[in-house]
Amino acid sequence: xxxxxxxxxxxxxxxxxxxxxxxxxxxxxxxxxxxxxxxxxxxxxxxxxxxxxxxxxxxxxxxxxxxxxxxxxxxxxxxxxxxxxxxxxxxxxxxxxxxxxxxxxxxxxxxxxxxxxxxxxxxxxxxxxxxxxxxxxxxxxxxxxxxxxxxxxxxxxxxxxxxxxxxxxxxxxxxxxxxxxxxxxx
Numbered sequence: 001x002x003x004x005x006x007x008x009x010x011x012x013x014x015x016x017x018x019x020x021x022x023x024x025x026x027x028x029x030x031x032x033x034x035x036x037x038x039x040x041x042x043x044x045x046x047x048x049x050x051x052x053x054x055x056x057x058x059x060x061x062x063x064x065x066x067x068x069x070x071x072x073x074x075x076x077x078x079x080x081x082x083x084x085x086x087x088x089x090x091x092x093x094x095x096x097x098x099x100x101x102x103x104x105x106x107x108x109x110x111x112x113x114x115x116x117x118x119x120x121x122x123x124x125x126x127x128x129x130x131x132x133x134x135x136x137x138x139x140x141x142x143x144x145x146x147x148x149x150x151x152x153x154x155x156x157x158x159x160x161x162x163x164x165x166x167x168x169x170x171x172x173x174x175x176x177x178x179x180x181x182x183x184x185x186x
Contacts, residue, residue, distance in 0.1 A: 004063075007049055009042040015049065016058060026052075068093050069179045070112040074103040074128070076121040080166070084116065087172035092179065100128060107132060112139060114179055116171065119154065119162070120145040126157050133158020140178050144171050 012032075013020045023042075026032045033048035046064060053060050069092040075081050081096040088094045095110060097103035100123045107115065115132055119125055125143075132141055143154045146162040154162050163174055 005046045007044045007046070009044075012044050012049055015061060015064070016053070031056075069114065070095065070110055071114045071116060071175060071179070072097065072103060072107060072110065072112040073116040074098075074100065074121070075116075075118040076100075076123060077118065080118065080168070083168035084171055087168045088175055091172075091176050104128070104131070107136060107139070114140045114142060114175055116142050116144060116175060117159075118145050118166075119143045119147075119151070120166075126153060129154055129157040129159050142171075142175060142178055144174075 007015070009023045009027075010020055013023045016023070023032075027034050027042060032044065032052040034042050034044050037043055050060055050064055052058075053064075071088055071092045072095045073081055073084050073088075074097050075084075076098050078098045081098060085094045085096050092114075095106060095112065097106065117125055117128065129141055129143070132139060140161075141159045142161045142163065143151065143159045144163040145166045146154060146164055149162050149164055151159075151162040161174065161178060163171060165171060165174075
């Protein structure tokens with residue numbers, strides 16, 4: 001489910017536990033960003049409502065906040081999973097798997113935004129990439145530990161990005177960049 005991005009004046013009044021006239025007063029004083037529809041009705045973007053609430057120390061309702069992205073990491077080397085999870089956990093909910101079958105089941109169940117795969121694993125990783133890309137169009141796939149950053153076999157199979165690195169902090173940084181790009185295009 002997509003979080004609501006636009007709100008009417010009555011909805012903002014309800015969020016702030018205020019009278020509708022108060023919202024109109026805030027608009028007239030320039031306290032809250034808004035725009036008008038062709039019919040001259042007020043509309044407020046989610047990020048502007050959050051900005052307003054923060055500015056005036058109102059509590060931010062949970063339904064206004066973006067849900068954290070989910071990242072699934074598959075690496076047959078269990079020791080690599082924890083450092084990647086730690087590096088990414090501040091920015092996303094991270095699910096780690098060393099078992100391919102379990103990871104594939106959880107992709108369908110958890111619906112992650114991003115799947116990170118170690119290319120130097122003891123499984124048929126190319127087949128895994130193809131399966132994910134063919135069945136889950138809304139998931140970005142990033143390979144790490146590739147021979148080069150334009151590894152054609154992985155990109156042809158459906159991966160969105162290839163990283164030469166095995167360094168957890170660098171993998172996490174690239175994953176965060178990919179999540180931001182992927183969110184904007186969704």
